[in-house]
Amino acid sequence: FTRSRSAPHAAHTMASTRAFTRREALACDRAALRTGIVHFGVGGFHRSHQQAYLDDLLRLDFDAAKDWCYTGVGVLEWDVKMRDYLKNNDWQYPIVSRVGPTAEDMTMDVQDVVTMRDMQLSFEDPVATVRLLAAPTTKIVSLTITEFGYRVPLNEGDYKLIEMALEGSVDADLASENVDPACAKATVFGLMLAALAARFKAGVRPFTVMSCDNLPHNGDVAKKRMTAATNALSAERFGSVREDFARFVEEEVKYPSTMVDRITPATSPQDIIDLKAKTGIEDEWPVMCEPYKHWVIEDNFVDDERPAWETVGAVVVKDVIPHELMKVRLLNVTHSAMCYAGILAGLTHVHEAVTHGKLRAYLETLMRDEISATLARNPGMDPALIPTFDAYGESVLKRFENVAVKDQLDRIAMDGSEKFRVQGRAVVTEGLADERSVRGFALFVATWAHFLKKAVENGDKVKDASAQLVSAPWTVNGGGLEAFLDVEEVFGVLAQHEGFRSAVAREFDDIEQSGVEATLLGYIFGAGNNSNGDLANAHRDVSRVSGSFHALDEVCIPEEAQPDEAVAFVPLEA
Numbered sequence: 309f310t311r312s313r314s315a316p317h318a319a320h321t322m323a324s325t326r327a328f329t330r331r332e333a334l335a336c337d338r339a340a341l342r343t344g345i346v347h348f349g350v351g352g353f354h355r356s357h358q359q360a361y362l363d364d365l366l367r368l369d370f371d372a373a374k375d376w377c378y379t380g381v382g383v384l385e386w387d388v389k390m391r392d393y394l395k396n397n398d399w400q401y402p403i404v405s406r407v408g409p410t411a412e413d414m415t416m417d418v419q420d421v422v423t424m425r426d427m428q429l430s431f432e433d434p435v436a437t438v439r440l441l442a443a444p445t446t447k448i449v450s451l452t453i454t455e456f457g458y459r460v461p462l463n464e465g466d467y468k469l470i471e472m473a474l475e476g477s478v479d480a481d482l483a484s485e486n487v488d489p490a491c492a493k494a495t496v497f498g499l500m501l502a503a504l505a506a507r508f509k510a511g512v513r514p515f516t517v518m519s520c521d522n523l524p525h526n527g528d529v530a531k532k533r534m535t536a537a538t539n540a541l542s543a544e545r546f547g548s549v550r551e552d553f554a555r556f557v558e559e560e561v562k563y564p565s566t567m568v569d570r571i572t573p574a575t576s577p578q579d580i581i582d583l584k585a586k587t588g589i590e591d592e593w594p595v596m597c598e599p600y601k602h603w604v605i606e607d608n609f610v611d612d613e614r615p616a617w618e619t620v621g622a623v624v625v626k627d628v629i630p631h632e633l634m635k636v637r638l639l640n641v642t643h644s645a646m647c648y649a650g651i652l653a654g655l656t657h658v659h660e661a662v663t664h665g666k667l668r669a670y671l672e673t674l675m676r677d678e679i680s681a682t683l684a685r686n687p688g689m690d691p692a693l694i695p696t697f698d699a700y701g702e703s704v705l706k707r708f709e710n711v712a713v714k715d716q717l718d719r720i721a722m723d724g725s726e727k728f729r730v731q732g733r734a735v736v737t738e739g740l741a742d743e744r745s746v747r748g749f750a751l752f753v754a755t756w757a758h759f760l761k762k763a764v765e766n767g768d769k770v771k772d773a774s775a776q777l778v779s780a781p782w783t784v785n786g787g788g789l790e791a792f793l794d795v796e797e798v799f800g801v802l803a804q805h806e807g808f809r810s811a812v813a814r815e816f817d818d819i820e821q822s823g824v825e826a827t828l829l830g831y832i833f834g835a836g837n838n839s840n841g842d843l844a845n846a847h848r849d850v851s852r853v854s855g856s857f858h859a860l861d862e863v864c865i866p867e868e869a870q871p872d873e874a875v876a877f878v879p880l881e882a
Contacts (some may be wrong), residue, residue: 328416328587333400334367336374336422343379343425344615346441346515348496349452350380350390350427356403356572356597358450358520362423364620375445376615380427381437383496391427393593399424402591404583405599406712414712417599418587430499434491438469438478441503441515447613449503450518451530453496455726456773458523458533465490466498470541473505474549497533504561508553514561516609520568522640523730524632527565527606534561564606565628567635571707572597573715598713604631630690634697637679639704641732642671645748646708647720648755652762652824658715662708666828673832674748675701682738722771724756725778725798736808737801747811751831754815755824757792774798789816 345362347354358378365373382391394401400422408414430437441449451457468488472478494502504514517534519526538554546553572595579596583589603622618624625631643658649670650661661667680697683689708715732749739746763770764782772778778798781791793812796803803809818827829835 330418333420333422340374341377341425342375344376345378345448345450346446347378347380347450352595353572354452356595357568357570359421359423360403361617361620361622363421365615366423377423377425379425381430383430387429391429394427402594404594404596407599407710408712410711430494431492434494435478435487437499438502442506444512446515448516448518450520452520455730458529460495462498462537463493465494469494469502470505473502474509476509478506497537504557508556514610516562518564520566524636527563531563562608562610564608567604567628567632569635570597570601571713598710604628629688630693636731638701642675643720644727645752646671647717648759649824650717652755652758658708659711662705666825669832670828678746678748681744682735685742723773725772725774729798733800750811751815753812754819757789757816758819
């Protein structure tokens with residue numbers, strides 16, 4: 309890439325005061341912007357992260373970046389609000405990054421973003437969405453649909469769209485009123501497959517599917533979900549063409565893995581008021597985030613077509629796994645471990661929890677003795693990154709201290725079942741396989757259990773994609789902790805591991821009898837009813853365990869009987 313010399317493209321202003329700086333919207337010909345990337349899941353994180361990188365790139369080299377702008381797609385009813393907000397804002401919005409030791413001393417950097425061109429709602433016109441995705445100018449389809457989004461099965465509307473696309477009937481002559489109403493319920497993966505079917509039928513090269521969700525091996529997860537769905541298409545309905553189409557989806561489409569990072573809490577009404585008071589900027593839905601952002605991208609794109617993200621700070625590599633493991637485990641898993649204990653301690657915000665003496669010591673010990681220890685032994689880890697674990701872990705905790713972010717523990721506590729299943733569970737199984745103590749994770753699960761128990765007893769809504777599954781044990785006669793740990797959809801192999809179950813039970817009892825702060829001290833100093841000494845070896849003679857532990861195993865069954873991970877991606881609540 310070369311820097312554009314065109315004055316209109318480069319022109320923008322930087323307004324500043326002591327408390328804030330502002331990079332105003334790039335002065336450019338908005339009509340010259342073209343959609344190269346279609347994104348599912350236009351929420352706060354996408355707007356603070358991927359859009360920020362592309363906006364930086366547009367400012368650096370307008371001519372090279374102008375064909376890579378975004379069109380968003382929403383598949384859920386509440387996406388109407390985001391679409392309407394962006395449309396009323398002429399598809400611009402501010403990213404507000406904040407930092408400071410106190411609310412009074414925080415500074416703000418405002419970046420006005422112009423890289424969003426449009427947003428469609430698939431349920432309003434599913435065929436229009438398929439056409440958008442099938443357009444040859446769409447080179448990448450990116451996703452921030454949360455962990456649970458990969459588990460939603462295809463429905464009849466998806467199959468009808470795929471069928472129409474393979475027949476070549478998804479074209480401009482098809483009126484929306486002639487489309488089966490079931491198609492309005494099409495899912496993310498169904499819409500992508502229908503668009504790929506249209507490309508396959510027309511002899512057009514496929515797009516790249518790029519997951520930007522906090523999932524280990526997110527590219528592989530997306531690929532398995534796509535290929536499992538195509539392989540499951542019935543021969544009776546789709547005929548022999550399904551086999552060639554399945555090969556197209558598996559062999560021609562590319563699925564790069566990515567590691568994404570920028571803490572982006574939900575925007576509160578007070579944030580909107582503060583933004584106006586401190587900067588004079590009026591906006592109905594600004595994105596509030598921390599200054600730090602990081603993006604590691606596997607260089608694996610269809611025909612090597614992608615923006616030059618590395619010129620604006622992203623890291624493009626051959627193998628994302630080491631970076632992904634380090635970030636997901638040391639940041640995301642630590643986030644979850646902190647939030648439940650913090651809520652039980654009566655705290656509200658992340659910065660309060662991470663500066664709480666006992667909680668801070670718990671997190672430091674957990675990160676050092678359990679998370680980093682398993683990371684160092686993980687076969688996917690790059691040895692060159694191992695010496696950086698301590699410094700990275702400390703930087704994570706320092707970022708959590710940022711008062712200006714005002715991230716709430718209740719937000720982190722959402723979707724705990726998916727986060728533990730996808731992010732945390734493997735750390736425990738690897739630790740047990742390596743005969744290491746995982747007492748800190750037993751305490752993590754015990755605090756989560758108390759959090760759920762209290763929510764159910766108080767009649768509070770449990771914000772979890774599998775809320776019924778994790779709430780049922782805490783109802784009257786629901787079975788309590790034993791029933792909770794029996795949920796194999798969440799705990800996998802650990803549901804059959806008596807050593808871990810007993811460890812969780814002891815921590816759970818300690819919290820009930822002595823409180824969470826005393827229990828944290830017990831872990832920090834190796835005291836209390838639990839013990840660091842023998843938990844790691846507890847699995848050796850446990851009769852309930854069938855099969856054996858392997859790194860990253862998903863379920864406790866013999867290795868030869870393990871199901872494909874993507875095939876198992878169905879809703880946890882039937």
